[in-house]
Amino acid sequence: xxxxxxxxxxxxxxxxxxxxxxxxxxxxxxxxxxxxxxxxxxxxxxxxxxxxxxxxxxxxxxxxxxxxxxxxxxxxxxxxxxxxxxxxxxxxxxxxxxxxxxxxxxxxxxxxxxxxxxxxxxxxxxxxxxxxxxxxxxxxxxxxxxxxxxxxxxxxxxxxxxxxxxxxxxxxxxxxxxxxxxxxxxxxxxxxxxxxxxxxxxxxxxxxxxxxxxxxxxxxxxxxxxxxxxxxxxxxxxxxxxxxxxxxxxxxxxxxxxxxxxxxxxxxxxxxxxxxxxxxxxxxxxxxxxxxxxxxxxxxxxxxxxxxxxxxxxxxxxxxxxxxxxxxxxxxxxxxxxxxxxxxxxxxxxxxxxxxxxxxxxxxxxxxxxxxxxxxxxxxxxxxxxxxxxxxxxxxxxxxxxxxxxxxxxxxxxxxxxxxxxxxxxxxxxxxxxxxxxxxxxxxxxxxxxxxxxxxxxxxxxxxxxxxxxxxxxxxxxxxxxxxxxxxxxxxxxxxxxxxxxxxxxxxxxxxxxxxxxxxxxxxxxxxxxxxxxxxxxxxxxxxxxxxxxxxxxxxxxxxxxxx
Amino acid sequence: xxxxxxxxxxxxxxxxxxxxxxxxxxxxxxxxxxxxxxxxxxxxxxxxxxxxxxxxxxxxxxxxxxxxxxxxxxxxxxxxxxxxxxxxxxxxxxxxxxxxxxxxxxxxxxxxxxxxxxxxxxxxxxxxxxxxxxxxxxxxxxxxxxxxxxxxxxxxxxxxxxxxxxxxxxxxxxxxxxxxxxxxxxxxxxxxxxxxxxxxxxxxxxxxxxxxxxxxxxxxxxxxxxxxxxxxxxxxxxxxxxxxxxxxxxxxxxxxxxxxxxxxxxxxxxxxxxxxxxxxxxxxxxxxxxxxxxxxxxxxxxxxxxxxxxxxxxxxxxxxxxxxxxxxxxxxxxxxxxxxxxxxxxxxxxxxxxxxxxxxxxxxxxxxxxxxxxxxxxxxxxxxxxxxxxxxxxxxxxxxxxxx
Numbered sequence: 024x025x026x027x028x029x030x031x032x033x034x035x036x037x038x039x040x041x042x043x044x045x046x047x048x049x050x051x052x053x054x055x056x057x058x059x060x061x062x063x064x065x066x067x068x069x070x071x072x073x074x075x076x077x078x079x080x081x082x083x084x085x086x087x088x089x090x091x092x093x094x095x096x097x098x099x100x101x102x103x104x105x106x107x108x109x110x111x112x113x114x115x116x117x118x119x120x121x122x123x124x125x126x127x128x129x130x131x132x133x134x135x136x137x138x139x140x141x142x143x144x145x146x147x148x149x150x151x152x153x154x155x156x157x158x159x160x161x162x163x164x165x166x167x168x169x170x171x172x173x174x175x176x177x178x179x180x181x182x183x184x185x186x187x188x189x190x191x192x193x194x195x196x197x198x199x200x201x202x203x204x205x206x207x208x209x210x211x212x213x214x215x216x217x218x219x220x221x222x223x224x225x226x227x228x229x230x231x232x233x234x235x236x237x238x239x240x241x242x243x244x245x246x247x248x249x250x251x252x253x254x255x256x257x258x259x260x261x262x263x264x265x266x267x268x269x270x271x272x273x274x275x276x277x278x279x280x281x282x283x284x285x286x287x288x289x290x291x292x293x294x295x296x297x298x299x300x301x302x303x304x305x306x307x308x309x310x311x312x313x314x315x316x317x318x319x320x321x322x323x324x325x326x327x328x329x330x331x332x333x334x335x336x337x338x339x340x341x342x343x344x345x346x347x348x349x350x351x352x353x354x355x356x357x358x359x360x361x362x363x364x365x366x367x368x369x370x371x372x373x374x375x376x377x378x379x380x381x382x383x384x385x386x387x388x389x390x391x392x393x394x395x396x397x398x399x400x401x402x403x404x405x406x407x408x409x410x411x412x413x414x415x416x417x418x419x420x421x422x423x424x425x426x427x428x429x430x431x432x433x434x435x436x437x438x439x440x441x442x443x444x445x446x447x448x449x450x451x452x453x454x455x456x457x458x459x460x461x462x463x464x465x466x467x468x469x470x471x472x473x474x475x476x477x478x479x480x481x482x483x484x485x486x487x488x489x490x491x492x493x494x495x496x497x498x499x500x501x502x503x504x505x506x507x508x509x510x511x512x513x514x515x516x517x518x519x520x521x522x523x524x525x526x527x528x529x530x531x532x533x534x535x536x537x538x539x540x541x542x543x544x545x546x547x548x549x550x551x552x553x554x555x556x557x558x559x560x561x562x563x564x565x566x567x568x569x570x571x572x573x574x575x576x577x578x579x580x581x582x583x584x585x586x587x
Numbered sequence: 588x589x590x591x592x593x594x595x596x597x598x599x600x601x602x603x604x605x606x607x608x609x610x611x612x613x614x615x616x617x618x619x620x621x622x623x624x625x626x627x628x629x630x631x632x633x634x635x636x637x638x639x640x641x642x643x644x645x646x647x648x649x650x651x652x653x654x655x656x657x658x659x660x661x662x663x664x665x666x667x668x669x670x671x672x673x674x675x676x677x678x679x680x681x682x683x684x685x686x687x688x689x690x691x692x693x694x695x696x697x698x699x700x701x702x703x704x705x706x707x708x709x710x711x712x713x714x715x716x717x718x719x720x721x722x723x724x725x726x727x728x729x730x731x732x733x734x735x736x737x738x739x740x741x742x743x744x745x746x747x748x749x750x751x752x753x754x755x756x757x758x759x760x761x762x763x764x765x766x767x768x769x770x771x772x773x774x775x776x777x778x779x780x781x782x783x784x785x786x787x788x789x790x791x792x793x794x795x796x797x798x799x800x801x802x803x804x805x806x807x808x809x810x811x812x813x814x815x816x817x818x819x820x821x822x823x824x825x826x827x828x829x830x831x832x833x834x835x836x837x838x839x840x841x842x843x844x845x846x847x848x849x850x851x852x853x854x855x856x857x858x859x860x861x862x863x864x865x866x867x868x869x870x871x872x873x874x875x876x877x878x879x880x881x882x883x884x885x886x887x888x889x890x891x892x893x894x895x896x897x898x899x900x901x902x903x904x905x906x907x908x909x910x911x912x913x914x915x916x917x918x919x920x921x922x923x924x925x926x927x928x929x930x931x932x933x934x935x936x937x938x939x940x941x942x943x944x945x946x947x948x949x950x951x952x953x954x955x956x957x958x959x960x961x962x963x964x965x966x967x968x969x970x971x972x973x974x975x976x977x978x979x980x981x982x983x984x985x986x987x988x989x990x991x
Contacts, residue, residue: 042621042625045625046625049625049628049629049632052632052636053628053632053635056632056635056636056639059639059643060635060639060642063639063642063643063646066646066650067642067645067646067649070646070649070650070653074653075653075656075657076656076657076660162624162628165624166621166624166625167620167621225636229636229639229640229643230643233685233686237685237713239709312682315682316678319706319709319710320705320706320709321706321709381709
């Protein structure tokens with residue numbers, strides 16, 4: 024190569040951060056397009072399947088039959104496309120270095136459009152987040168960016184898609200920071216803003232500037248009215264807790280059903296939804312047109328309460344039965360109905376002047392969002408972006424805070440995290456987010472522990488571990504830990520003639536464990552409560568053993584050269 | 588055997604064991620690959636964008652078609668009188684096509700018709716935000732304000748509706764209808780002054796036909812401006828000499844103004860054209876009685892005056908007697924007043940019948956005044972008079988008796 028070519032090559036050698044910058048803008052465009060296309064696909068599906076005035080039989084049949092198809096697709100090809108998409112995106116970010124397969128993107132788009140378009144009471148924002156994040160992940164890997172860069176693209180793609188799906192760029196950025204990353208101080212804020220703004224420009228160039236909701240002109244009628252919004256916060260918190268608990272229980276019930284039913288569970292949900300739609304078609308799909316009515320104060324108290332209750336049930340059925348769709352929009356729907364109902368009651372009975380019920384419906388949207396999704400900053404800014412009115416901030420914060428606190432008290436684990444735990448995925452909480460330079464469990468553990476097969480007898484187990492001086496041993500396999508058995512119990516049972524008894528009879532229930540990213544401080548704290556052996560379990564597959572920590576491994580770590 | 592100081596691939600000298608040339612080339616390939624992928628994605632975004640826009644446009648057309656379907660359905664249901672179903676149909680239409688003014692206005696109108704004023708007002712205010720000069724929107728807002736008794740808002744919106752009308756004959760007709768509606772509202776809310784202002788404009792713009800002038804005249808009458816009402820009735824009768832409504836209206840207005848000569852002329856003509864017009868006939872009868880019983884009419888011989896005043900006294904005395912004969916309903920002071928008047932009547936009769944009576948030069952004036960006072964007192968105590976008693980009362984008022 025001559026000197027000219029070499030200098031051109033050096034000049035053209037794009038540093039990774041330059042690629043990243045260009046990619047951020049591109050992701051804004053592509054993420055925005057994907058979200059808009061997804062929205063249009065849902066609308067087109069709904070128009071095609073239901074037409075203008077669907078008959079009773081169509082309302083009953085469409086969700087059932089379409090869910091048969093989506094159930095098959097989800098079970099056979101797109102298992103990762105079930106549910107909302109937000110918890111899966113979080114898991115990809117925190118546990119899989121941002122890897123989201125392209126197949127998931129396609130599957131989410133297809134099954135999400137079919138499920139929501141066929142009448143399931145679910146939202147489109149969650150799937151949009153996963154689609155946008157997935158596109159970002161795929162692009163990042165195509166470009167062979169480093170794993171850290173690919174990981175950082177995920178919240179950027181998610182924010183872009185959400186910004187376009189909901190037409191609130193600031194709230195989308197906050198959502199990515201608050202929910203996906205879990206850190207408001209993330210260094211990605213600049214890129215996320217760029218992508219989010221680009222996406223909303225693309226969205227508005229296609230769908231126009233018409234706001235998602237026709238928000239009434241709002242004003243606080245009297246300072247005492249804040250008490251009314253406090254009541255809304257309390258009621259909103261209760262409804263949030265009810266929704267989360269029922270959702271988790273219903274989902275757990277579906278998961279306990281035999282494995283062969285998984286293909287048909289979405290159709291079971293579809294049939295139930297079809298029955299509901301025959302009587303209350305207003306809970307079909309996203310339902311933003313009815314949110315609009317609540318914001319205009321067009322709905323009577325009975326209608327608001329009915330729609331709130333039925334929507335809650337319908338969303339739980341749709342989600343728990345394994346269909347593809349989110350709970351973002353249903354949260355807003357429930358919030359608008361709850362707020363409208365509280366507003367009517369306040370208007371009629373409060374001893375102080377109150378505003379229109381529509382104003383309460385608006386604040387209610389943020390309140391339920393804060394209580395269910397558990398993102399207080401995002402919920403405040405989302406409603407502010409919809410109204411562009413500073414007057415709403417104080418009542419919104421009052422109501423959101425109360426709802427958030429009540430929800431956190433009675434449902435400590437946020438719903439997205441709880442849903443992941445049902446799938447055997449443990450996301451890191453705030454306590455386990457460690458700063459650079461801190462030793463972690465993965466630095467101390469040994470990766471080749473001895474396993475006692477689950478089907479062994481006590482005698483056989485004792486023969487395996489007799490020469491090992493550890494205080495406890497693992498029972499099961501690397502892929503599936505069954506539990507721990509104490510050396511003392513094993514020895515005593517073997518020596519007292521119980522050698523033929525299955526070793527599982529000695530397994531210690533609920534023994535402590537750690538995950539690879541846990542800090543040394545947490546490891547030592549949990550080790551104190553262990554029988555002398557602390558399993559290190561994978562976050563992505565909570566029964567999989569990555570390693571073990573024993574007293575010997577701790578001593579070895581202490582005596583070793585940390586730099587090595 | 589390869590020389591460790593030179594690259595085995597390209598033969599270039601090695602620097603610290605690394606071939607710079609191969610590294611740059613590899614880097615160049617990576618750079619080319621990155622550039623290629625970015626360019627590919629950027630280029631692919633363009634048709635994707637265009638396809639998305641097409642899909643969005645197609646969706647909008649589908650939504651518009653469905654909205655039209657629901658709108659037609661709503662209109663049909665309205666014609667059949669099923670406002671509940673119509674509301675739901677129009678709501679579904681407006682959900683599908685939020686920007687459609689026709690649908691939004693129809694929904695607001697049906698909400699207003701169902702007395703859901705709050706929702707209708709919200710919908711209309713929203714419409715007025717996007718179409719600030721739309722007369723239909725302001726008219727509906729005016730009607731809502733009128734229904735709520737909010738006079739200032741109703742005036743504002745009705746005027747905005749009138750100002751928003753385009754030029755043209757059809758719009759002029761619509762404008763007149765709107766203004767008449769406004770006048771009706773103002774009169775119903777006892778805002779006669781404001782109603783008169785509107786009526787003046789209405790009168791100036793009235794088309795050249797008798798019906799329009801008659802309509803305006805009736806409104807003037809209701810607003811209390813009898814003189815202008817008469818002008819309009821006269822104009823109407825000039826435009827249509829056979830218009831019974833114009834003639835009877837002119838007769839009524841003239842009657843109210845005390846011009847009984849003109850009133851009789853108009854009313855005779857009206858009754859002649861429409862013998863079944865009972866009100867005109869009644870008024871005509873009263874007018875005739877007034878003219879025949881008025882002792883203070885111009886150019887009457889003195890004998891006739893005296894005859895009339897004495898006949899009036901007799902009639903008033905009978906009225907007085909009937910009134911005093913009522914056992915209940917009269918207070919002590921009323922009875923006392925009426926008996927005082929009875930005594931006065933006796934006194935006048937006594938003076939008239941006395942053998943040594945000298946002609947009373949004040950008989951006509953005093954007699955007429957006494958008749959008026961009797962009829963007024965009887966009217967207050969024993970109800971409105973009819974027939975000749977009414978005529979005597981009106982004669983008294985016309986000639987400056989205590990006001991009506």
